[in-house]
Amino acid sequence: MNEPNLPPLSAVVLAAGEGSRMRSQRPKPLHLLCGRPMLQYVVDAVAGTDAATVVIVVGHKGERVTKKMQEHDHHVHLEFVEQREQRGTGDATLVGLVGLPDDDEGDVLVLPGDAPLLRPETLAELVAHHRASGAAATLLTARMDDPSGYGRVVRDPSGRVARVVEHRDASPEELAVDEINTSIYCFRRGLLAPALRRVEPDNSQGEYYLTDVVEVLVGTGHAVEAVVAEDGAETQGVNDRVQLAAAEAELRRRTNDRLLRAGVTMLDPSSVFVDTTVEVGGDVTLFPGVILQGSTSVGDGSEIGPNTRLVDTRVGEDCTVEQTTATAARIGDRARVGPYAALGPGAEVAADLATGPFYTSDVTG
Numbered sequence: 001m002n003e004p005n006l007p008p009l010s011a012v013v014l015a016a017g018e019g020s021r022m023r024s025q026r027p028k029p030l031h032l033l034c035g036r037p038m039l040q041y042v043v044d045a046v047a048g049t050d051a052a053t054v055v056i057v058v059g060h061k062g063e064r065v066t067k068k069m070q071e072h073d074h075h076v077h078l079e080f081v082e083q084r085e086q087r088g089t090g091d092a093t094l095v096g097l098v099g100l101p102d103d104d105e106g107d108v109l110v111l112p113g114d115a116p117l118l119r120p121e122t123l124a125e126l127v128a129h130h131r132a133s134g135a136a137a138t139l140l141t142a143r144m145d146d147p148s149g150y151g152r153v154v155r156d157p158s159g160r161v162a163r164v165v166e167h168r169d170a171s172p173e174e175l176a177v178d179e180i181n182t183s184i185y186c187f188r189r190g191l192l193a194p195a196l197r198r199v200e201p202d203n204s205q206g207e208y209y210l211t212d213v214v215e216v217l218v219g220t221g222h223a224v225e226a227v228v229a230e231d232g233a234e235t236q237g238v239n240d241r242v243q244l245a246a247a248e249a250e251l252r253r254r255t256n257d258r259l260l261r262a263g264v265t266m267l268d269p270s271s272v273f274v275d276t277t278v279e280v281g282g283d284v285t286l287f288p289g290v291i292l293q294g295s296t297s298v299g300d301g302s303e304i305g306p307n308t309r310l311v312d313t314r315v316g317e318d319c320t321v322e323q324t325t326a327t328a329a330r331i332g333d334r335a336r337v338g339p340y341a342a343l344g345p346g347a348e349v350a351a352d353l354a355t356g357p358f359y360t361s362d363v364t365g
Helices: 038-047 062-070 089-097 120-133 189-196 212-219 241-261
Strands: 009-015 053-058 077-082 107-112 137-143 152-155 161-165 179-188 224-228 290-293 308-311 324-327 341-343
Touching (some): 038 241, 053 062, 077 089, 107 189, 120 224, 161 212, 179 189
Parallel strands (some): 137 224, 290 308, 308 324
């Protein structure tokens, strides 16, 4: 909810691309990272600001994306609009604005749906700077040792943002610039749509680039600001399986750091894999080779592993579960399970039960 006296904030998330480099039948926004769709992390980052509404622009297999996102709980109101023809980010943004209420007041975030590492704090900083400066637009930028493939932020002699030029359209001098556009923006909403209508597809791709709005706004006398991200890595998009794996590793590292600070012991954090959907209690010990997935929960004081995989499984307090696989099972308080146990859907291990190797049939019925 917006604070008093602050202009209303909304967001448009661009998630219409096919993502052909993923080599998958799954829509790009729905590829899983630590148990959740990639797009969900972007929505969560926006929800960490005071945005009231998020419009998600869908395209390729849009019905599937919409249905999946509606299955999840969100802390912000979602709307979905379809970009029927892929004509570039500028066109997608114009389509997205249609999903917002008929009110030109306030500000609007525009960002891609494939930036799952983006932190809410970074977006909040972008919005705060935009509001304080009174700019027509504020870009989130980053400085990179190797900016190949990214749009460059071109500044005028006074250091102000003048335009953004895509890598394929840049001159040799512009290619030498190390400040890149992250495709994450905050705009004054009343100025964005008119500026988008002035954009022309006069580029090598014949597309309507959202980046061209910067030059349009500057050319009409408006100020454009930039905030340089402290950690440029969090702004990077996921375009193929290599980048997907790198993003997964970073999210797992963040998850493990959070659990360690919350009182969970890990003998080797690099060998422990915990989905962001999992709940882990205090004074839990996770041994090497532990994989916790889905809606799994682990009660206080339990020891899990080594070499244990639990999926959608509830583990009570003060349990020991070692060298076990379980799916949709329940393990009562103080139970001792394994080694070499396998629990299938619906299996229940009673509280205080101590047992060695067994399969589902040994503990159900």
